[in-house]
Amino acid sequence: MTTHNPNAAAARTHFEQLTRSGQGGPQAWFGLAQACQALGDIKAALAALEHALDAAPDNLQLLLVKGDLLAADGNAISAVAFYRTALKAAPPDDDLPPSLRAQLARARAACEQHVAQFEGQLMQRLQQAGLADDADSARFNQSLDLLLGRKQVFLQQPRLYYFPGLPQTQFFDxxxxxxxxxxxxxxxxxxxxxxxxxxxxxxxxxxxxxxxxxxxxxxxxxxxxxxxxxxxxxxxxxxxxxxxxxxxxxxxxxxxxxxxxxxxxxxxxxxxxxxxxxxxxxxxxxxxxxxxxxxxxxxxxxxxxxxxxxxxxxxxxxxxxxxxxxxxxxxxxxxxxxxxxxxxxxxxxxxxxxxxxxxxxxxxxxxxxxxxx
Structure with missing residues (x-):
């Protein structure tokens, strides 16, 4: 639903003119996305942001806003994907301005909430299938930790000599x-x-x-x-x-x-x-x-x-x-x-x-x- 916001409407008109004329680059597309978002036109905001990301795919601000727009559009899974990309690409918090640091903290919280919800649903389905009580395999449990982002993959990386085909085990039984x-x-x-x-x-x-x-x-x-x-x-x-x-x-x-x-x-x-x-x-x-x-x-x-x-x-x-x-x-x-x-x-x-x-x-x-x- 598009809301009545004179300032946002004027901004939308301004940025639409810039983008049609090929002026302003990704900043103009980002401005158009923000104006459309302020007007409640999420679909148009997403379309505008796509153009901005085409020109600057690694921009943290754009990735975070894309996640916000997808979340507002009801697409939590895709939103988390963009949040995670931004979090992986972000420098240490001390190197960021406070505003961007706060946005990343919000994105991190959204990812954690999504993982918790997904884990609950997953375990419920395993239980309904009668598998939850049998899921006591250490390797299977580790695979769940990796799937849910609680752990990351560490592989053998010897400095001199690698012998292929050996199990990737950290601590042995x-x-x-x-x-x-x-x-x-x-x-x-x-x-x-x-x-x-x-x-x-x-x-x-x-x-x-x-x-x-x-x-x-x-x-x-x-x-x-x-x-x-x-x-x-x-x-x-x-x-x-x-x-x-x-x-x-x-x-x-x-x-x-x-x-x-x-x-x-x-x-x-x-x-x-x-x-x-x-x-x-x-x-x-x-x-x-x-x-x-x-x-x-x-x-x-x-x-x-x-x-x-x-x-x-x-x-x-x-x-x-x-x-x-x-x-x-x-x-x-x-x-x-x-x-x-x-x-x-x-x-x-x-x-x-x-x-x-x-x-x-x-x-x-x-x-x-x-x-x-």
């Missing part, structure tokens, strides 16, 4: 690695050896050290940073004899672990230290053919690890396994030091033949040239 039982059972012995090492603060070295043979890529300020430090028992496929001699029970506990074997590169076993207040920024590992295992030994409150969408807090004596080729980061927000035992294992999906091939291939690469690690 503990039950799939029975050899962790022996590792966890030795927690007290391992911690006792760690405490002896901790008496020598110089025993730990920065986890990340720049290689003078390679470009000094940005590592989020972690190069030579003792906030993230390591005490190696195995390093680059070789036993660190002096350190290993100090921790015989630790190495004995790892006897059943199917450790990655790559000449000059793996296995790697270390005590990983995060000092108070440390943050290891988001990053990915170099391979997706191995998994990273953590046995928490000293864990104050406020220590956590995010892998992809999932964030977990370490618990002393309870090991976990994750894919470090998926983006991950860690925090120690406490005022105490956190230390874990970190080691790596072959992915269980790889056959013995594939493990041999991968090991030989990586060894050949390292023998022939320098690669960023």
């Amino acid at each position: 503990r039950a799939d690695f029975p050899w962790l039982d022996q590792v966890e059972a030795a927690t007290d012995d391992i911690r006792a050896e760690l405490l002896q090492v901790l008496q020598d603060d110089a025993a730990f070295e920065p986890y990340l050290k720049p290689d003078p043979r390679l470009p000094a890529l940005n590592r989020g300020g972690m190069h030579n940073n003792r906030d993230w430090s390591a005490f190696y028992l195995w390093r680059n496929g070789e036993v660190v004899a002096e350190n290993a001699a100090r921790c015989p029970k630790t190495l004995a506990a790892l006897a059943q672990v199917p450790m990655t074997q790559v000449p000059g590169r793996a296995p790697t076993v270390l005590f990983s230290m995060m000092r108070p207040g440390a943050h290891i920024p988001p990053h990915t590992g170099i391979l997706n053919t191995r998994l990273i295992c953590h046995l928490p030994l000293i864990v104050p409150p406020g220590c956590s690890l995010r892998v992809g969408n999932e964030t977990r807090s370490w618990e002393e004596g309870k090991a976990w396994v994750f894919d470090d080729s998926i983006e991950h980061e860690a925090w120690n927000t406490s005022d105490q030091t956190r230390v874990i035992l970190l080691f790596e294992a072959w992915r269980p999906e790889l056959t013995e033949k594939e493990r041999t091939l991968v090991s030989a291939m990586l060894g050949a690469i390292d023998a022939g040239s320098d690669w960023e690690t």
Whole structure:
């Protein structure tokens, strides 16, 4: 329904003349859309805004107004699509004028409301179909989280070598690695050896050290940073004899672990230290053919690890396994030091033949040239 608004009617006439003459560009079409909206002529406003978006498809203001017009026209699904596009394209709030910041906040709220309504309807239909009680699959539940925008897709992105066809799993099911039982059972012995090492603060070295043979890529300020430090028992496929001699029970506990074997590169076993207040920024590992295992030994409150969408807090004596080729980061927000035992294992999906091939291939690469690690 068109309302009587003399000012809006005059503006509509003015902008219609500009657009017919080809003058004014997207601003004229936007002005016409606003005038039509003020007059209650939503269809005409949408038509005018289409012309404006043709010329400036990434304009935040136009995307938001298009969402508003679609919502006013009763098309909530399309409105949310435009709102989401605007939200993804928007710079940080601090870089926006207050008026646009408020519009984005309103768009965000509209998206959240739509998702909540859609989720309610979806679960109701699953329940009516008799499927809601059976929807206990972790993978299915994760797919719902992705569908509803509660999570985003994180995939393996190793920096050096990608082996295709492996499941995109963030944290693995503990039950799939029975050899962790022996590792966890030795927690007290391992911690006792760690405490002896901790008496020598110089025993730990920065986890990340720049290689003078390679470009000094940005590592989020972690190069030579003792906030993230390591005490190696195995390093680059070789036993660190002096350190290993100090921790015989630790190495004995790892006897059943199917450790990655790559000449000059793996296995790697270390005590990983995060000092108070440390943050290891988001990053990915170099391979997706191995998994990273953590046995928490000293864990104050406020220590956590995010892998992809999932964030977990370490618990002393309870090991976990994750894919470090998926983006991950860690925090120690406490005022105490956190230390874990970190080691790596072959992915269980790889056959013995594939493990041999991968090991030989990586060894050949390292023998022939320098690669960023």
